[in-house]
Amino acid sequence: MANAYLQGVEISASQFLDIFHHYDKDGNGYIEGKELQSFIKELQQARKQAGLELTDQMKAFVQEYEKNTDAKIGIVELVQILPTEENFLLFFRQQLKSCAEFMQAWRCYDADHSGYIEADELKNFLKDLLQKAKKPYDEKKLDEYTHTTLKIFDSNHDGKLCLAEMARLLPDEENFLLKFQNVKMVRREFNKIFELYDQDENGYMDENELDALLKDLCEKNKKVLEVNKIPTYKTAIMALSDGGKLYRTELALVLCAEDISAPAPL
Ligand SMILES: [Ca+2]
Ligand SMILES: [Ca+2]
Ligand SMILES: [Ca+2]
Ligand SMILES: [Ca+2]
Structure with missing residues (x-):
């Protein structure tokens, strides 16, 4: 068919x-x-x-x-x-050209800060994209787009999108998130790292603290990460922060393999 x-x-x-x-x-x-x-x-x-x-x-x-x-x-x-009736997926590409723009959008549309884009948040995202592209749409089309986009990107079928799933929208060369998939750590290790690099212990990372962490990460994972891309990594990750304050839950989106909002196992 x-x-x-x-x-x-x-x-x-x-x-x-x-x-x-x-x-x-x-x-x-x-x-x-x-x-x-x-x-x-x-x-x-x-x-x-x-x-x-x-x-x-x-x-x-x-x-x-x-x-x-x-x-x-x-x-x-x-x-x-393919001659797709309305190239709605291209609107993403037009609006999200770099990883930093992508992270900013993520921060903005994950309105409840759950660490996921749920269906209602995705719908708002698509609505704004269509409006920006000055494309006419109705509620029914918007629902179809939301449903289709969710089905396309929700690889683990949990009905919501995590950062790595949604990152497939980015062109490969921009997509350092795919590389970070290979250096993700378990929650215990991630927490240790966060505390170690939050040197002034104020509960969030600033740009300098993140810089030190990225340098060590790149050094340890030379095969996957590129030292000369540190400024790009840093800008994109800081786009997730709250005005320069990068809290644990935000950094976890990039570096932690487990869902840190879920209750800790006993
Ligand atoms: Ca959310
Ligand atoms: Ca998912
Ligand atoms: Ca295949
Ligand atoms: Ca700090």
Whole structure:
């Protein structure tokens, strides 16, 4: 069914999602390797059957990836080539160009500071994006977009988005959060680190304290993190802070592998 949608002149948001899931067979959030090759083949077939030429974006895409077996493409890349009825996912990309902008938006839309974007918060986010892009919408469309966006990014199916899930919106080169996924620590270790680097013990990190922590982290994880990116990491992480005060729960979004708002195990 999903491959039949490829014949469409315009694809709706939920059809788009079906297509993505259909080709992302292993469900890792990317279409890569064999998945990508079968997508390309079926896209060409579908357009032919429908008597449609490949669009310029599709042609460029096919050319770039046809022989590229290492490539992996994410949702946002796919949105850019398929004629999606309303390219609502692109609004994210237009508004959130850097990791720092992304973190600022996160801070703003996680209104209850739960550390997650829940459905109602996501809806507000989308509403603002549509308004900024001057796109007409109604309540029904807004619900469809919210539902679809949630389904796309909620990898662990808990009905809400955590920072790492939502970070898939960012272009890979901007997305240092993916790298920090590899250095996340358990809660006990995270708490120790926080106390160690909060040198004046005032309960939050300032920029200098964070800087010292990042330097040591980069030193310890040279294979994953880049020392010369420390200023970028710092700006983006400080965008989560409350006017320069980075509290434990905010830093935990980036560095702690456990949910620190949940009650501690006995
Ligand atoms: Ca995949
Ligand atoms: Ca929230
Ligand atoms: Ca989730
Ligand atoms: Ca401090």
